[in-house]
């Protein structure tokens with residue numbers, strides 16, 4: 001063996017052996033005290049601002065605990081809450097009706113009215129969200145992932161269309177089927193001129209996964225406008241939800257074609273659903289004045305009371 005090789009191998013070891021013990025200990029503690037933080041630890045270190053907590057409280061995702069590390073924040077949040085106590089009208093959707101299903105690109109119906117589509121991993125709650133938005137039970141939902149297996153087109157009072165899509169990123173459907181669904185969805189989303197917005201649903205408990213990031217990148221590359229929607233927000237506590245929201249807000253900033261806002265919803269408790277309804281109506285160009293919705297709600301309430309009498 002050459003002397004150069006011997007020197008390269010042994011020099012660092014000899015140097016370490018000659019290092020004073022005090023230095024060795026200091027170096028060891030330095031390495032120990034600066035460990036690489038795990039993603040969970042980084043997530044838990046996020047400190048959402050009082051305005052984020054106010055927003056979530058206003059949407060109905062619970063109240064901040066009045067004790068512990070959030071006590072100081074609570075005062076700010078309650079002050080903000082008192083200042084802005086305005087009641088939103090109910091932005092009702094017209095009747096939701098199924099009118100077409102497509103398993104292959106050629107069976108996609110013709111372009112007519114504006115459309116919005118819901119995509120996301122399987123079982124995140126896309127179909128449930130469409131039901132919650134339309135206050136109906138037209139769309140079939142299930143505990144088991146993989147129920148929606150084609151593009152389902154729902155007409156909303158013939159004013160606009162909502163498209164429910166199969167889930168992506170799951171292991172229980174065979175590779176061929178998965179590829180076909182992906183091609184079908186991509187063809188639809190990249191070629192549809194009436195498609196105004198793709199709502200990408202993300203489970204609030206899990207956040208953005210690799211499959212979601214790939215999907216968002218594909219949308220961005222094809223210049224498809226999209227917005228991220230956090231679903232099942234009732235299943236996590238308020239501080240975790242606030243951190244998740246904060247993280248996603250910074251994530252969506254990386255995409256040129258993303259709406260720089262993240263919607264938060266729970267189809268189970270209806271929190272945030274009315275706000276998303278308003279967003280959709282605005283997107284498809286059907287949002288009327290607040291007065292219209294207030295009057296409509298009052299008329300419906302009066303009708304219901306009449307019926308009860």
Ligand SMILES: Nc1nc2c(ncn2[C@@H]2O[C@H](COP(=O)(O)OP(=O)(O)OP(=O)(O)O)[C@@H](O)[C@H]2O)c(=O)[nH]1
Nearest residue numbers: 122123124125126127128141142146147148167267
């Ligand atoms: N707690 C809670 N459960 C929800 C919510 N939304 C949906 N779920 C439940 O999640 C499960 C899946 O809901 P679906 O709406 O069928 O999900 P999907 O994304 O359409 O699923 P695929 O069609 O398989 O892609 C059902 O058991 C729903 O009851 C929510 O906001 N909160």
Ligand SMILES: [Mg+2]
Nearest residue numbers: 126127147148
């Ligand atoms: Mg579904």
